[in-house]
Amino acid sequence: MVTEITPPGDTARTLLRGTPVVPGVAYAPALLVHTEVSPDAVAAFDPSRYADAEEALEAYDAAVEGVADGFARKAAGVSGDAAQVLTASAGLARDKGLRGAVRKQLRSGEDLLAAVHAGVDQFVTVFTGMGGLMAERVTDLLDIERRIVARLVGAPEPGVGTPEEPCVLVAEDLAPSDTAGLDPELVRALVTERGGPTSHTAIIARQLSIPCVVGTPGAMTLAAGTPLLVDGAAGTIETDPAADDAEARVAADAEQRAALATWTGPGRTRDGVPIKILANVADGESARTAGGGPVQGVGLFRTELSFLNRKDEPSVAEQAGIYGQVLEPFGEDRYVVVRTLDAGSDKPVAFATLEGEENPALGVRGLRLSFGNPGLLDRQLDAIAQAAADTGTETWVMAPMVATVAEAEEFATRVHDRGLKAGVMVEVPSAALLAHRMLEVVDFMSIGTNDLTQYTMAADRMATDLAHLTDPWQPAVLQLIAITAEAGRQAHKPVGVCGEAAADPQLASVLVGMGITSLSMAAAAVRPVGAQLSRVTFEACEEAAEAALSASDPVAGRDAVRALLG
Numbered sequence: 001m002v003t004e005i006t007p008p009g010d011t012a013r014t015l016l017r018g019t020p021v022v023p024g025v026a027y028a029p030a031l032l033v034h035t036e037v038s039p040d041a042v043a044a045f046d047p048s049r050y051a052d053a054e055e056a057l058e059a060y061d062a063a064v065e066g067v068a069d070g071f072a073r074k075a076a077g078v079s080g081d082a083a084q085v086l087t088a089s090a091g092l093a094r095d096k097g098l099r100g101a102v103r104k105q106l107r108s109g110e111d112l113l114a115a116v117h118a119g120v121d122q123f124v125t126v127f128t129g130m131g132g133l134m135a136e137r138v139t140d141l142l143d144i145e146r147r148i149v150a151r152l153v154g155a156p157e158p159g160v161g162t163p164e165e166p167c168v169l170v171a172e173d174l175a176p177s178d179t180a181g182l183d184p185e186l187v188r189a190l191v192t193e194r195g196g197p198t199s200h201t202a203i204i205a206r207q208l209s210i211p212c213v214v215g216t217p218g219a220m221t222l223a224a225g226t227p228l229l230v231d232g233a234a235g236t237i238e239t240d241p242a243a244d245d246a247e248a249r250v251a252a253d254a255e256q257r258a259a260l261a262t263w264t265g266p267g268r269t270r271d272g273v274p275i276k277i278l279a280n281v282a283d284g285e286s287a288r289t290a291g292g293g294p295v296q297g298v299g300l301f302r303t304e305l306s307f308l309n310r311k312d313e314p315s316v317a318e319q320a321g322i323y324g325q326v327l328e329p330f331g332e333d334r335y336v337v338v339r340t341l342d343a344g345s346d347k348p349v350a351f352a353t354l355e356g357e358e359n360p361a362l363g364v365r366g367l368r369l370s371f372g373n374p375g376l377l378d379r380q381l382d383a384i385a386q387a388a389a390d391t392g393t394e395t396w397v398m399a400p401m402v403a404t405v406a407e408a409e410e411f412a413t414r415v416h417d418r419g420l421k422a423g424v425m426v427e428v429p430s431a432a433l434l435a436h437r438m439l440e441v442v443d444f445m446s447i448g449t450n451d452l453t454q455y456t457m458a459a460d461r462m463a464t465d466l467a468h469l470t471d472p473w474q475p476a477v478l479q480l481i482a483i484t485a486e487a488g489r490q491a492h493k494p495v496g497v498c499g500e501a502a503a504d505p506q507l508a509s510v511l512v513g514m515g516i517t518s519l520s521m522a523a524a525a526v527r528p529v530g531a532q533l534s535r536v537t538f539e540a541c542e543e544a545a546e547a548a549l550s551a552s553d554p555v556a557g558r559d560a561v562r563a564l565l566g
């Protein structure tokens, strides 16, 4: 949405609105990232320079080396996930299979640029067919193709260069190689025209705590260098603001954020209503990091992430070792909620996921895999029980993608048989609608707002053009959360939220106002969410919940809640 706002002096100002992802206020000139190679350079390229297929292949090899070197140099300057992403991109650029496909095209008489395109296209088709995380690598492949083409036609490589002064990065969408290694000192905010709250851009921005707005129509029409005031909580981008006002808002925001960073828990509202603040973890390392922070435990351990690159199912003993590493840091008086394998759809696991489903998001994923393969679930539950006994940590177990009361009951029986607390995730709308009956058979529920939003709004959570629908502030999604929370209140059983919604400080207050008893989130969000809750009363949270539920859309809901809570 683009709104004209009152011009101060001569300058026409505009207000763009997108989906807010990471809160924070930033003021800096726009740096537009073009992901396309200069069309003029491509038009001026004369393919007859490489009429000989072997010479053309040499030019391809040289371009690939340049691209891979660039990734490797960037990787050397960063660490952790960013370095891994860049190293993987360098490997993909040098891939022998890709080179073979290009060589075949050249030998069959294609010109150089057409051969590169056809070779990459062949791999795009294969990766897309594999679905899930492999399909996400298509973005990397297309990014690599553009970089190779740029080198061949003598144009600068597209993507993010190294900014020399503070800027707001504005792009259509960002490739993993663009976001890996961003310097938050120089990149003050991210604004993308496409992409949703679970897009790659959003995940990296959250990790780096860079204010971020995605799904912003009109962003790429901004002129390079235009001063922008980005509000990552409101989802607004104001062009040419009065400099004094903008700087004052940035300073106030920085002060507020510094105050948030000092929050030490435990989670409670200003008037003392307790809310458990928990962490989402993927493995022993992330569990140890989270365990060092002010959390009361883990609200979501995504077990399938440990097995994405495994061909065969690990033994019960090996699984118990992996789970034990996550349970270990929470031994004393905290607890860990372990989620059984959520394999399938966007997280394919070779030894569990079914091949060739027409529509994997609506297919045999999560708990449904155990219908045809109950041994898989039983062995995992044995391993979890073993890890719980080895570490002495209080362990709860929940199943993903539960749709019926019978599924909940069957799962709970298996978990109770092993002496552990049993719960189900609320990701399918049917689970929310029948929460009161599910709570008769399970000990707790945990709402996965990422999938609950996808299935309520019939909008693919990975789709880059549906950000306004894949938004947990959608009143229909909030209504289902409220129904589930109320069922928990009636049954006197805990109902938490472990999807991305819990990481949004304003939405966290709304959830608490509905009666949600725990919030589980990425470690980076723990302090901002905990601090926000400590500043509001429970009654204010209830008012915020009412306002968000009765809003006409997510924009109106956010505005109403901000007006109430400040």
Ligand code: PEP
Binding pocket: 300, 302, 342, 427, 447, 448, 449, 450, 451, 452, 498, 499, 500
């Ligand atoms: C969810 O769907 O909200 C959730 C927490 O599960 P995942 O993101 O792993 O699908």
Ligand code: MG
Binding pocket: 400, 427, 448, 450, 451
């Ligand atoms: Mg889910």
